[in-house]
Amino acid sequence: MTTGPHAESTTAASDPGALSRRRLLGVAGAGALAGAAGLGGFGVAQAQQEDNSPDAGLGYAFHGEHQAGIVTPAQDRLHFASFDVTTDSRDALVALLRAWTEAAAAMTAGKAVGSATATSYDSPPGDTGEALGLPPAGLTLTFGFGPTLFEKDGVDRFGLRDRRPAGLRRLPHFPGDDLDPARSDGDLCVQACANDPQVAVHAIRNLARIGFGTVAVRWAQLGFGRTSSTSRSQQTPRNLLGFKDGTANLKAEETADLETFVWVGHDDDPAARWLAGGSYLVARRINMHIETWDRTSLREQEALVGRDRAHGAPLSGGTEHTEPDLDLQGSAGPLVPLNSHVRLAHPTQNDGTRMLRRGYNFTDGSDSLGRLDAGLFFVAFVRDPDRHYVPMQNQLSAKDGLMEYLQHTGSGLWAVPPGVRPGEYVGQALFA
Numbered sequence: 001m002t003t004g005p006h007a008e009s010t011t012a013a014s015d016p017g018a019l020s021r022r023r024l025l026g027v028a029g030a031g032a033l034a035g036a037a038g039l040g041g042f043g044v045a046q047a048q049q050e051d052n053s054p055d056a057g058l059g060y061a062f063h064g065e066h067q068a069g070i071v072t073p074a075q076d077r078l079h080f081a082s083f084d085v086t087t088d089s090r091d092a093l094v095a096l097l098r099a100w101t102e103a104a105a106a107m108t109a110g111k112a113v114g115s116a117t118a119t120s121y122d123s124p125p126g127d128t129g130e131a132l133g134l135p136p137a138g139l140t141l142t143f144g145f146g147p148t149l150f151e152k153d154g155v156d157r158f159g160l161r162d163r164r165p166a167g168l169r170r171l172p173h174f175p176g177d178d179l180d181p182a183r184s185d186g187d188l189c190v191q192a193c194a195n196d197p198q199v200a201v202h203a204i205r206n207l208a209r210i211g212f213g214t215v216a217v218r219w220a221q222l223g224f225g226r227t228s229s230t231s232r233s234q235q236t237p238r239n240l241l242g243f244k245d246g247t248a249n250l251k252a253e254e255t256a257d258l259e260t261f262v263w264v265g266h267d268d269d270p271a272a273r274w275l276a277g278g279s280y281l282v283a284r285r286i287n288m289h290i291e292t293w294d295r296t297s298l299r300e301q302e303a304l305v306g307r308d309r310a311h312g313a314p315l316s317g318g319t320e321h322t323e324p325d326l327d328l329q330g331s332a333g334p335l336v337p338l339n340s341h342v343r344l345a346h347p348t349q350n351d352g353t354r355m356l357r358r359g360y361n362f363t364d365g366s367d368s369l370g371r372l373d374a375g376l377f378f379v380a381f382v383r384d385p386d387r388h389y390v391p392m393q394n395q396l397s398a399k400d401g402l403m404e405y406l407q408h409t410g411s412g413l414w415a416v417p418p419g420v421r422p423g424e425y426v427g428q429a430l431f432a
């Protein structure tokens with residue numbers, strides 16, 4: 001499997017010839033770096049320093065049946081990047097995917113990109129350097145292919161048109177959408193998640209650097225707090241509305257439902273068998289009118305969500321993990337109101353559908369009136385966007401009372417190829 005956690009030392013032991021970021025500074029690099037950059041004993045001190053935060057040393061396997069970063073226990077930080085391909089050479093695109101695969105395998109194991117020791121003093125270092133000395137921090141890198149990679153403005157850019165999965169289309173317009181094209185779509189995407197923001201940012205920075213001349217960043221989003229649990233081992237976090245988010249999420253332990261709702265099956269799309277074992281990534285940048293929300297009564301807030309704020313229990317009663325009783329009536333109608341988010345997103349109101357949510361809180365500063373530019377960067381993985389995402393989004397956008405406090409400002413859909421086997425590159429079956 002892809003996501004079995006292992007300590008950094010295990011990673012290094014499984015590939016003893018490779019240099020971990022820590023060993024690079026502590027052993028191989030200390031003298032050279034100290035001499036070259038005037039760092040004195042910095043490298044050695046870093047190598048000996050222990051990081052006591054709980055997930056600091058955790059590393060997830062890069063290779064496996066599925067890409068990591070989907071059922072992996074949601075890390076605390078996100079750097080998501082959408083790229084446009086700037087070449088029309090299929091060979092250059094494949095070379096990029098090979099190089100990205102090699103770099104991703106290194107970085108997720110806590111190693112530097114490229115050969116640290118072979119770098120000439122007269123050329124830039126192979127790695128940008130800001131993660132040297134840091135452990136893997138649970139880094140996962142998840143790659144996706146957007147609809148425009150297969151066809152753009154009627155042009156079959158890379159000979160892939162016939163291999164586009166039927167479900168991979170630009171998402172439709174939903175009621176209330178006010179999307180910024182500069183925060184939407186893209187030929188490729190990379191989701192970097194880690195428990196240290198510097199590790200996630202380092203990963204995207206290095207992938208962008210490797211891609212210079214082949215791809216350009218179209219837009220990117222930083223996220224600072226997970227808004228979902230993807231494993232029963234995790235506590236439910238809170239979103240910026242102040243409510244527990246992720247309680248009823250599809251979790252790694254629910255393997256039968258993952259097959260039904262997340263992983264693309266072998267026979268789902270005979271023209272796109274390369275995607276079997278993969279998934280689709282939906283991203284929505286959703287701004288919150290936070291100042292207005294903060295002036296709304298607790299009664300109204302809970303009625304809009306359909307759960308209580310303190311514990312995340314459904315308004316029909318019980319505790320956080322009690323199933324909502326959507327039929328239970330109060331004096332003024334159903335206890336879980338008809339326009340509440342939890343009712344409208346519930347599987348019983350969506351043809352039995354579930355999805356694996358993996359979103360993050362974001363804030364990108366304030367506007368000229370002092371209002372926070374903040375919200376939820378919604379990420380979900382689904383087996384079929386036309387069945388497992390689009391109908392639910394239509395229903396929420398049209399009827400969800402929360403929409404009064406929300407504004408969708410960015411959007412994208414990507415096909416996420418299956419996991420990578422050792423010696424292969426990400427998405428290899430698409431180019432076979």
Ligand SMILES: C=CC1=C(C)c2cc3[nH]c(cc4nc(cc5[nH]c(cc1n2)c(C)c5CCC(=O)O)C(CCC(=O)O)=C4C)c(C)c3C=C
Nearest residue numbers: 239243244245246247248249286345346347376378392393
């Ligand atoms: C189209 C899918 C969804 C979008 C977009 C979405 C946005 C969104 N959600 C919250 C807050 C909460 N969502 C909760 C549950 C929940 N949300 C969705 C789907 C979308 N949410 C689903 C499928 C579910 C689970 C429903 C169920 O099975 O019961 C909750 C309750 C806690 C939980 O179960 O996670 C909260 C809170 C916000 C703030 C938001 C946009 C900004």
Ligand SMILES: [Fe+2]
Nearest residue numbers: 245341342345
């Ligand atoms: Fe939700």
